[in-house]
Amino acid sequence: MKVSRLLITVLMAFLLTACSSAPEEIEAAGYTKAYEPLTFTDLDIPVNIEVVDGVTYADGVLIVNKEIPLPEDYNPEMQPEVIEAYTQMFEDAEAEGLYFELVSGFRSYDYQAELYNSYVARDGKEAADQYSAEPGHSEHQTGLAVDVGSYDSAVLLQTSFEYTPEFQWLKDVAHEYGFIIRYMKGKENITGYMYEPWHLRYVGDKAPAIYESGLTLEEYFDLV
Structure with a gap:
């Protein structure tokens, strides 16, 4: 590599x-x-x-992934280009009669630590590691990731989100706004996380090529 x-x-x-x-x-x-x-x-x-x-x-x-961390003091907040991109995407979706809700954006290292530890306490580390990142390994700390849901159906952070009209629209156009679906179905052994149709990662002008490839970031950049 x-x-x-x-x-x-x-x-x-x-x-x-x-x-x-x-x-x-x-x-x-x-x-x-x-x-x-x-x-x-x-x-x-x-x-x-x-x-x-x-x-x-x-x-x-x-x-950033399970193997590649971010520094503990990396604290960029939500990036302006990401806010602009998802805002435009939500507005365009609404014009089609589709309604999105922003569920989660930027998370600091400390906040992710609290969140992760609460999941470990509730479900155990092995289970928590399938759906939550250890502090320093979360894409949300980059300020480039968002979790979205379907506002009308109140489907938030559930795999059933993929069956909503919102997701059926999103999966084919997210790349036009600079986003990819980061944790793909069938790629769990590569990303290390369960399928998350709600988790979008902003990669800017590289999004169309990554989308067309059908690959995860790890595969696309030969990091596996």
């Missing part, structure tokens, strides 16, 4: 040399499309991973 720029350069040079070789040599080396020009989408170009002040970014997208 973490490959140096020098290695990328060497790889590109090798592939360009291979493409100029005879078809038999290329085929023997495992290249089955010798006569088609290579593009960057044909190559396994590594993701640029950076850690800035304890915060991890993959190609500029902030990453």
Whole structure:
């Protein structure tokens, strides 16, 4: 996953040399499309991973999960672009006769600790870990995540939200506003969390590509 720029350069040079070789040599080396020009989408170009002040970014997208934490003092509050995006999305939905409710936005490290510990006390750590993040590992601490619900049906933070008209609209348009559904159905073994149709993560202009890929953030940025 973490490959140096020098290695990328060497790889590109090798592939360009291979493409100029005879078809038999290329085929023997495992290249089955010798006569088609290579593009960057044909190559396994590594993701640029950076850690800035304890915060991890993959190609500029902030990453936090069960393995990658945020600093305890990371306290950005809800980001203005996120507020603008979900506000516009809610307004557009209302024009379609659909009504959303913002259930949860930014959470500080300390608040997440209180929340997580209360779930552990109630359900036990093994169960709590399926639906709640340990402090420092919550997307809500980024200021880039929101939980939404269906206002009319009062379906809040339940998987049955996926059967509401609101979600049926949301799942196909959220990326147009910069959001992805972060904890997808069938991807629990990758994200480490239960399916959460209500949990939206803002990734800005990368949302359409991630949505079209059908991948989680971990898969999309080769973090698994």
